[in-house]
Amino acid sequence: MRWRRRSFRAMPTHPDLGADERPAVRFRFEGREVVAREGQSVGAALLADGVDILTRSFKFHRPRGYTCGAGACGNCLLTVDGLPSVPSCVTPVAPGLEVRRERGWPSVDVDVLAGADLVSRWFPAGFQFRYFRQHPRAGHAFERVLGLLAGGGKHLPPAASAPVLPIARRTCSVVVVGAGPSGLAAALAASDAGADVVLVEEQERLGGRLRAETATVSALGLTAPGPRLAEVLTERVARDPGITLLRGSALGWYEDGVLPVAGRDALHELVPHVVVEATGSYEAPVLFAGNDRPGVLLAGAISRLFHVERVRPGRRYVVVACDDRGIEHAIELHHLGVEVVAVVDQRGADEAGTERLRALAGRGIEHLAGARPVRSHGRRRVRGLTVRTGDGRRLRLRCDTVSVAGPLRPSEGLSLQRRYQGENRLSAETPGQDLSARAPVLLRVGGSAGRTRVQDAVDDGFDAGRTAATAVGNVAPFRPA
């Protein structure tokens, strides 16, 4: 079974990218060897290897698998080299990694505690507040059992798991958080205008959504497909003496002006004059029963799997759409040579443009207007999706993958934090600290500013970079190369 899935999921050739010539990387997964390709993530490599269940849900031990591909959902947490709860979809493979799953007893695959899901009728959400209120002793005993079952990854001896990092403080004029299309552009523009720029990125490869963008994008006088442009911009950033690339996660921007970055070898305390928030967007899931079943993936994760990881998650797809992005995604899947059964479009028939509908029809993809997903089926992974159609019928679609193209939400944590810092007040006398005095400017660009098209994000980034540099006091016109 696993073998059949594996043979299909690997993508030796790609219709646009050609043959996969990345060298093999071997790591260990629960005692056996897995062969991945350089540049793949652990989560995608396991998916390609036929591993559908990566973890189990907290309370009811429901199976969970690769879902968002962006380190955002927590459905792929594994223990990697002794470090627990590592989001495997954004952790690159490396030779000799030791990877194992965390929850479930006796194992994640055969989890007898999954029975908890079957009794969930009697243990509804929040049951702990209602049960045992008259029997504190029984409650305490139950909590201890829950505690044993619930605790996530096990810890190894401390020294092996995570060394305590040194702290490095530095002042700089512009910090760009996020090296996707808008962040790369902003860093280049700000540096070109004379600013001293720190570009923060937590992922291995720069480029963000550019890497999975199939359309052509223009920047710096060059027009190229997304992945190609990502290479060019990455290389420009690497060569630019005004840009320091910092690998790590920005934790926030605090009232004393510090923007801490948890890096790989140090905790960096940046004290910027201007911050450009270029953290992109994330995909919101769509509500339906079983939307957490392995095989239900977000559309962005699927694009990423095909174009970046070069893994085919399944053969037969149903796409859940809420706007044109879902329809374009279905057409893209068809282009990639997999079968698309239907687009479950939550909009009415007249809201999707006729041209796009014609494109779907021409490819034999059914368009269900005004429809919504009701429930997914399958024990360990998706086998079908029941939908309610616009005219009220229930339809069961056979598929092995559901691609959910939900709404894009700006990832605007930094500016939200800043706004709440301004608003965090108890009453008239307890105003929140206003950051403005010490940290004058925060610019939000690209996906985190609500842009949904990559080209807009790039243009936005160049503008913001210039503005940032000007705000610092380095007024110099930006010259495209």
Place this chain on the structure above:
Amino acid sequence: MPIPGVTARPLARTYDAVVIGAGIQGLATAYELAKRGVRRVAVLDSSWPGGGASGRNGELIRSAFSSAEWITLFDASLKRWHQLSRELDFNVLFNPSGYLVLASTEEQYARCRADVEVQARFGLRTELLDQQAVLDRVPALNPDAVVGAVLQPAAGFAHHDAAVWGYARAAARLGVEVHAGIEVLGVTVRGGRVAGVTTSTHDVSAPVVVNAAGAAAGRLAGTAGVELPLDMARLEMLVTESVAPFLRPAVAALAALGYCHQTSRGEFVGGTELAVPDHTPSLNGTYRLLRDMAQKFVWLFPQLSAARVLRHWAGLITQTADLSPIVGTAPGVDGFYLSCGWVYGFVGAPAAAAHLADTVCDGRLHPTIAPFDALRFAEGRPIREGSLVVPAQSEGPGPREVAS
């Protein structure tokens, strides 16, 4: 979406009692008043039930202190915590996991030894543990951070939101109206008697007003001409992702000025303080404290270096020079009652509220809360409580003292 326990009724113009603040103190007091037959009780809150310190605290519960006043009040509370889920018909997730006050130096250990002797005199069951006994109980502790500890087996922690919801619902069942989003602007006094409150909605008259406004209690008392020696302080906490169980008892670490516990779901919850209190009137979490907490907790429990922080937040409390609360009548204003200046107001709420309600209904100060009167500062008789975690700033006559 309606907030559980919050009334849908509009604010009336008169009540028999108005409680300012729907924190655990205000809600518990309203509940106890209703239980004693006070008919029309309203709790007014500018935010929501638990929006103040009561929903932001460290959830720790103990009565093993070192002064007669504290031990009497807080042990009465601890006994109530053991019964609270049953009483409120709501599981407040009280966990009698045991409570360690951890000494990391010989000097702190000597203090622990003295405290245990005092506690025995008051009939508290506590034990002095040496280094090995502590490490046997909590192997995850860094041995370098442990000289010994006081253990109170009957103490532990509860879920702060559950306690707030439990009191709010139980109070609502007895007819108490909890109003959210209504700010009290001032307390009105006529001829030495309380007349009611002015609010952001309209004036409300009531013969009894209880000031349980947490961080804003000092200012509100001032509107009634009652000056209270209260200082605002910002405290911060963090919670990590869920990790395998490694910490059963609640722990207060004297050397770290910190306190922590692990929930039954596996999250590690803790807070630390700085020796100098932060008076900033803001609910922002600061980086300074985030770093302080991370460093101290990784020092205490090295394996936490592998855990991720899920959330970090701040809460505001007010404190007095002796770090003891002010509970009882407001000097010079009949019908105006106080429950404020709380540093350990979560553990203290059940008993303080019951005895404050006794005081309101009997017209006589209940002996358990009597020592916590507002005039003790002016009259030079502060409470000397020496077993708290953060030393008091005052140069008062008591020993160096500690908060939270």
